[in-house]
Each structure stands twice: as structure tokens, then as C-alpha cells.
Amino acid sequence: MRMHPTLPPSLIFLLLQPFLCSFHLISSLSSPNPDPPSSAPPILDIPSLMSKNGCKAFASLLTSTADAADSYSSNLDSGLTAFCPIDRATNTFLPLFKNLTADDKLSLLLYHAVPLYYSIRMLQSNNGIVNTLATDGTTKNYNFTVQNDGEAVTLQTQVITARITDTVVDRDPVAVYAIDSVLQPPELFQAGCGAGAGTGTGA
Ligand SMILES: *[C@@H]1O[C@H](CO)[C@@H](O)[C@H](O)[C@H]1NC(C)=O
Ligand SMILES: *[C@@H]1O[C@H](CO)[C@@H](O)[C@H](O)[C@H]1NC(C)=O
Numbered sequence: 001m002r003m004h005p006t007l008p009p010s011l012i013f014l015l016l017q018p019f020l021c022s023f024h025l026i027s028s029l030s031s032p033n034p035d036p037p038s039s040a041p042p043i044l045d046i047p048s049l050m051s052k053n054g055c056k057a058f059a060s061l062l063t064s065t066a067d068a069a070d071s072y073s074s075n076l077d078s079g080l081t082a083f084c085p086i087d088r089a090t091n092t093f094l095p096l097f098k099n100l101t102a103d104d105k106l107s108l109l110l111y112h113a114v115p116l117y118y119s120i121r122m123l124q125s126n127n128g129i130v131n132t133l134a135t136d137g138t139t140k141n142y143n144f145t146v147q148n149d150g151e152a153v154t155l156q157t158q159v160i161t162a163r164i165t166d167t168v169v170d171r172d173p174v175a176v177y178a179i180d181s182v183l184q185p186p187e188l189f190q191a192g193c194g195a196g197a198g199t200g201t202g203a
Contacts, residue, residue, distance in 0.1 A: 044174055046072050046082060053168040054178050055084035057091050061109060066102075068109040071133055079117040079173040083155060085182045086165065093182040096189075104188055110134035111142050111185050117173040118146075123153045123164070134185070142185050153177075159184040159191045 047069055050059040062069045072082060085093070100108060110133035118126075127147050134142035145156040153164045160181050168176035 044076060044169065044171065046076075046080075046174075046176060049169050049176060050082075050084040053084075053166065053176075054086045055090070055168070057087045057094070058084045058112075058182075061090070061097065061105075065105055065109055068106055071110055072113055075113070075115050075133070076174055079115060080113055080175070081116060081118040081123075082113040082176045083162070083164070083179045083183065084112065084168065084176060085162070086178050086180060089162075089179070089181045093184075096184075097182075100188065107134045107142060108182075108185065108188060111144075111183055117175060119170055119172070119175060120153070120164070120167055120177070123177075124148045124151060141187055144183060144185070155179065155183060157183050158186040159189045 047059040047063045050056070050062070062072065072080065097105060097108065113133045114130050115133055116130070123146055125148070127145070129143050129145050131140065131143050136142070144158075147154050147156055155162045155164070160183070162179040162181040162183055164177045165180050166178040168178055170176075
């Protein structure tokens with residue numbers, strides 16, 4: 001049987017409806033304990049939120065670097081805390097970023113997110129080393145230290161210290177904070193020296 005090519009979608013739906021209904025009936029009969037209706041929160045568009053909150057340049061690096069934004073997105077359900085440098089910081093850093101290899105660019109961007117959810121309260125009260133999306137499980141590299149200074153929260157990489165300036169979004173299990181500097185990992189940059197070390201990540 002061949003469907004008429006101009007069959008309107010509404011008619012197709014009407015024709016299919018009995019099948020859809022019986023399928024629904026069967027599936028609800030066969031699963032006595034159906035999952036409660038999912039109350040999934042709306043999907044957060046991290047780059048877009050960053051972009052609207054003073055981190056446009058960083059958001060554009062995220063979306064234009066292969067695998068970077070995807071890697072952030074794949075942690076939205078399990079927990080993610082991201083730190084986006086404000087535009088002034090990112091723009092100052094751009095010449096250094098452009099000098100990095102493709103792998104190192106990705107590592108630098110992944111270094112700005114932690115695969116756990118931290119509210120600002122948690123950051124203010126828990127000092128210590130955190131791993132990032134760039135961390136390799138065996139070497140535990142690409143970490144940084146969260147250190148509070150009263151109410152202020154700083155992120156210390158051994159190369160630079162950035163300060164949280166704003167909360168972009170805080171919706172458990174996802175938080176994004178604006179920071180006043182680009183986080184430069186010791187794996188890619190040397191303390192006190194603006195230029196990239198130019199070494200590979202070995203990743
Ligand atoms: C942090 O990263 C360094 C490499 O930069 C590594 O030697 C160290 O073991 C890591 N620390 C933790 C607590 O994971
Ligand atoms: C980029 O790399 C080149 C070659 O290593 C170097 O001469 C130049 O100074 C670097 N630029 C920046 C901004 O670090």
C-alpha cells in the first residue's frame with residue numbers, strides 16, 4: 001500500500017492513533033511500576049548563559065573548540081561547576097590561547113569546569129584541591145585549589161589566582177560562576193611568565 005504523498009500530517013496522526021493508543025495501553029499494562037512522570041529540568045545552554053552574563057568571549061571559545069561544549073553538556077545531569085572568565089580577562093588571554101595546540105586549547109577550556117556541583121556556600125566553606133574535566137584519572141593533573149578568603153572565593157592554579165565575581169547560574173546540579181582571570185594550568189603555563197610553555201599535554 002502506498003500512502004498518498006499529500007496526506008496531511010493531521011490525517012496521518014488520526015490514522016495512527018488507534019495503534020498509538022493500544023501501544024500505550026500495552027506498555028502501561030506491562031510495566032506495573034512505571035517511572036513517575038519525569039520532572040527533568042529544562043536543558044541548560046551553558047555557553048548561552050555565559051554569553052549573556054559577561055563571558056561572551058569564553059562562551060565563543062567553548063562553542064568553537066571541538067568537543068569542549070559537548071564535554072560540558074555531558075556532565076549536566078551528573079553535576080557540573082563551571083567557571084567562565086569575564087570578557088576583559090579572556091580577551092587579554094586570547095593571544096596566548098591562539099598559540100596553544102588544538103589538544104592544549106581543549107584542555108584549557110576543560111580546565112574551567114569541575115565534574116561536581118558546588119553551590120557558592122560549598123565553595124566558601126570547602127577549601128581544597130579539585131579535579132576538572134581536563135584531569136586525567138591516573139595522573140590527577142589539571143587540578144586547582146579552591147580557597148576562600150572570607151566570603152570571597154579564589155581559585156589558585158599555581159600560575160595565577162582567579163576570584164569569583166558573580167554567579168551566572170546556580171541550579172543544582174549545575175552551577176556557573178564568572179571569574180576575573182583565565183585559569184592557567186601549570187601543565188601549560190609557567191608561574192610568573194606570561195608565555196605558554198609550549199609543551200604537549202601528553203593526553
Ligand atoms: C594535582 O596535579 C598535580 C599535577 O599538576 C599532581 O601532581 C597532583 O598529584 C595533583 N593533586 C591532587 C590532589 O590530585
Ligand atoms: C606564540 O608562539 C611563538 C612561537 O613559539 C612566540 O614567538 C610568540 O611570542 C608566542 N606568542 C605569545 C603571545 O605568547
